[in-house]
Amino acid sequence: METYLSELPRFVDQIRKIREIIISNIVLVGQIPAPTFHERHRAERLLERLSDFNADECTIDDYGNPVGIIRGTAGDKPAIFVVAHLDTFAETQIEQNYEVTDKTISGVGVSDNSAAVGVLASLPEVFRRLELVFESDIVLVAPTQCLGKGNLNGIRQLLNYWPTPVRSAVCLESVELGRLNYYSAGMIRGEIACSIASASQSGHHHAPNAILVINEVINAILGLRLPQKPRTQIVIGKIAGGFNHGKIAYDARIGFEIRSDSDRMVKELYGDIRDIVDGINKSYAVEIKLNRISNLNATALRHDHPLVKCALHVLKRLGVEAECEPSETALSIFLQNDIPALTIGLTRGDNFHQDGAMIEIEPLYRGIAQIPALLTVMDNGVCDG
Amino acid sequence: MDKSWIDTNTFHHSDFKDIGRLLAAKHHKNVTISLCLPTLNEEKTIAKEIVIMKSELMTRYPLIDEIVVIDSCSTDKTRQIARSYDVPVYKAKHILPQLEKYTGKGENLWKALYVTKGDIIVYIDADIKNIHHRFAYGLLGPLLLSDRIRFAKAFYDRPISFGRNIYRATGGGRVTELVTRPLFSMFMPELTQFLQPLSGEYAGYRNVFEQIPFHIGYGIETGMLIDIYRKWGLNVMAQVDLDRRVHKNQDTKALGRMAFVIIKTFLNRLKKLDCVDIRQDVFDEMIQYQLVEDHFQPEIHAIEQHERPPMIQIPEYTQKFSQTK
Numbered sequence: 001m002e003t004y005l006s007e008l009p010r011f012v013d014q015i016r017k018i019r020e021i022i023i024s025n026i027v028l029v030g031q032i033p034a035p036t037f038h039e040r041h042r043a044e045r046l047l048e049r050l051s052d053f054n055a056d057e058c059t060i061d062d063y064g065n066p067v068g069i070i071r072g073t074a075g076d077k078p079a080i081f082v083v084a085h086l087d088t089f090a091e092t093q094i095e096q097n098y099e100v101t102d103k104t105i106s107g108v109g110v111s112d113n114s115a116a117v118g119v120l121a122s123l124p125e126v127f128r129r130l131e132l133v134f135e136s137d138i139v140l141v142a143p144t145q146c147l148g149k150g151n152l153n154g155i156r157q158l159l160n161y162w163p164t165p166v167r168s169a170v171c172l173e174s175v176e177l178g179r180l181n182y183y184s185a186g187m188i189r190g191e192i193a194c195s196i197a198s199a200s201q202s203g204h205h206h207a208p209n210a211i212l213v214i215n216e217v218i219n220a221i222l223g224l225r226l227p228q229k230p231r232t233q234i235v236i237g238k239i240a241g242g243f244n245h246g247k248i249a250y251d252a253r254i255g256f257e258i259r260s261d262s263d264r265m266v267k268e269l270y271g272d273i274r275d276i277v278d279g280i281n282k283s284y285a286v287e288i289k290l291n292r293i294s295n296l297n298a299t300a301l302r303h304d305h306p307l308v309k310c311a312l313h314v315l316k317r318l319g320v321e322a323e324c325e326p327s328e329t330a331l332s333i334f335l336q337n338d339i340p341a342l343t344i345g346l347t348r349g350d351n352f353h354q355d356g357a358m359i360e361i362e363p364l365y366r367g368i369a370q371i372p373a374l375l376t377v378m379d380n381g382v383c384d385g
Numbered sequence: 386m387d388k389s390w391i392d393t394n395t396f397h398h399s400d401f402k403d404i405g406r407l408l409a410a411k412h413h414k415n416v417t418i419s420l421c422l423p424t425l426n427e428e429k430t431i432a433k434e435i436v437i438m439k440s441e442l443m444t445r446y447p448l449i450d451e452i453v454v455i456d457s458c459s460t461d462k463t464r465q466i467a468r469s470y471d472v473p474v475y476k477a478k479h480i481l482p483q484l485e486k487y488t489g490k491g492e493n494l495w496k497a498l499y500v501t502k503g504d505i506i507v508y509i510d511a512d513i514k515n516i517h518h519r520f521a522y523g524l525l526g527p528l529l530l531s532d533r534i535r536f537a538k539a540f541y542d543r544p545i546s547f548g549r550n551i552y553r554a555t556g557g558g559r560v561t562e563l564v565t566r567p568l569f570s571m572f573m574p575e576l577t578q579f580l581q582p583l584s585g586e587y588a589g590y591r592n593v594f595e596q597i598p599f600h601i602g603y604g605i606e607t608g609m610l611i612d613i614y615r616k617w618g619l620n621v622m623a624q625v626d627l628d629r630r631v632h633k634n635q636d637t638k639a640l641g642r643m644a645f646v647i648i649k650t651f652l653n654r655l656k657k658l659d660c661v662d663i664r665q666d667v668f669d670e671m672i673q674y675q676l677v678e679d680h681f682q683p684e685i686h687a688i689e690q691h692e693r694p695p696m697i698q699i700p701e702y703t704q705k706f707s708q709t710k
């Protein structure tokens with residue numbers, strides 16, 4: 001273990017020496033808009049960059065996932081995956097010209113997840129500079145359709161068709177450095193939409209108001225009892241509705257997520273929310289619909305799994321405090337497929353999903369140094385057997 | 386008028402995307418290349434320009450030998466940010482300090498001739514939001530792959546950035562269409578074939594740039610085109626389509642002052658070439674009006690018209706370059 005840990009300062013120095021290449025990749029790939037289900041242009045740019053940096057095989061698969069493979073030296077070892085989701089929350093038409101200063105990179109989507117995708121594009125050059133070769137094939141993938149309604153479809157499909165066993169995986173997130181995810185909570189993400197029939201809208205000041213109906217739904221959800229164990233949470237993360245200040249709202253919707261260490265608890269709570277919606281449907285005589293948009297099962301690596309221990313050692317040697325939380329990302333799909341995997345964060349940032357999203361450049365070098373260190377231990381068999 | 390130039394000497398940047406080929410041509414010609422970025426308060430864009438050019442055309446392909454920033458005393462962090470990416474940064478006033486001091490983009494470009502070393506110099510404005518290395522290799526392509534072309538100028542589709550997130554699909558080039566093109570049409574119609582004569586990106590051989598005068602301000606592009614055209618003819622010149630360039634929008638009054646300088650530069654050139662006889666004083670003040678409360682108040686802008694002589698006439702320059710040769 002000491003061998004790869006002692007290499008970390010060299011990794012950081014060498015990575016810093018190619019900062020212009022890394023920043024260029026973040027900018028040139030990240031500036032291409034890639035809302036979920038419309039990632040094609042960014043996928044093509046990423047593939048072009050991977051090819052420019054001499055990844056051995058580059059392709060976009062049938063599901064739109066750009067894939068670059070660095071061939072390993074041993075033909076018989078299963079592949080190791082490095083993934084960074086390609087899609088962002090930003091709309092296609094939004095200008096995405098990034099700003100770079102001496103300390104930061106800012107622009108739409110840079111912290112979720114364009115910086116990580118730019119780093120992914122730089123990895124062939126990082127490995128070349130560090131003179132690293134691996135026995136396993138290293139598969140660099142930026143899966144599409146990960147966010148929201150995408151429901152991690154890109155990585156699900158990729159692992160479904162991948163012809164050979166997968167040894168292990170590292171998932172990259174732009175932020176936050178120190179993030180170490182090795183377990184996923186069970187999760188269901190849903191939307192509740194209320195709409196008032198057009199016949200009830202015109203001229204009736206006392207017609208049902210969709211916002212007030214949705215408010216009833218929210219109050220009812222907040223009234224649900226959540227257990228302390230298994231840890232369970234309901235987040236109401238999105239809301240929209242109405243037309244203008246003085247007009248009764250004839251549509252309104254919320255987006256919510258149920259998370260729990262227990263899949264059973266997630267299902268039960270989803271059933272409770274369905275009952276709430278049905279009840280309000282009947283009481284208010286409005287059209288209110290519950291729609292499940294994605295779900296994941298709870299899954300985990302043990303906290304004493306050798307890979308988790310190695311990742312903690314790496315962070316400690318880099319002087320970074322580890323923060324271990326559940327993560328509902330591509331990690332879940334790897335773990336569900338019995339593939340040991342981690343999610344790591346690469347740098348610090350701010351305003352993740354807002355205007356003015358930015359990441360810091362300096363911590364990025366330590367963040368990236370985790371990748372060759374983890375790939376080295378994976379290639380040495382830490383997850384085998 | 387030779388109308389065929391636009392067909393034979395107009396290129397697209399993608400014609401030169403094989404950077405390995407450009408590199409081979411550079412070695413074959415045994416030339417060095419400098420990139421100059423003139424700046425004035427460009428803290429939002431300078432780093433990205435340096436980073437991308439360094440990454441793509443220095444680290445990955447050693448096409449460019451040096452990047453130099455020449456700054457007009459920016460009051461923001463432009464110089465600090467540029468230095469953090471390990472490129473030489475000069476204040477224009479510190480170059481050839483014994484000469485009378487002027488401020489302007491043209492001054493920076495002229496002084497770049499003194500501090501750069503390359504046989505070919507690429508000038509790229511430092512305010513480009515969508516910078517890409519095509520801006521440099523696109524301009525270098527005709528110079529490296531042709532033995533005839535000595536100067537290449539950019540043109541592009543010019544969306545204009547309005548605030549944070551919205552841009553129009555076309556636009557820009559108003560001064561070109563309202564001022565420069567009419568003047569060229571009247572007096573030098575061959576030059577109308579330059580689709581964007583005022584574009585701020587161009588590249589050329591040192592032995593071209595050092596032999597022409599440089600207007601210190603907005604007149605630099607107009608003067609440069611006319612001078613190269615008169616001295617060597619249209620055939621040594623080329624233009625390259627660089628696709629899209631997103632830049633800051635300027636208000637109409639600022640464009641008016643720009644137009645003033647361009648017209649003045651043009652008239653000076655015509656006078657020097659004995660093409661026109663102006664029998665009255667031509668003033669150096671642009672007068673604009675704005676409504677203040679209930680009356681129109683004049684805003685008088687003194688616009689100095691200075692021009693640097695060909696750099697080859699500067700003794701320090703000839704001494705420096707005779708030593709390096």
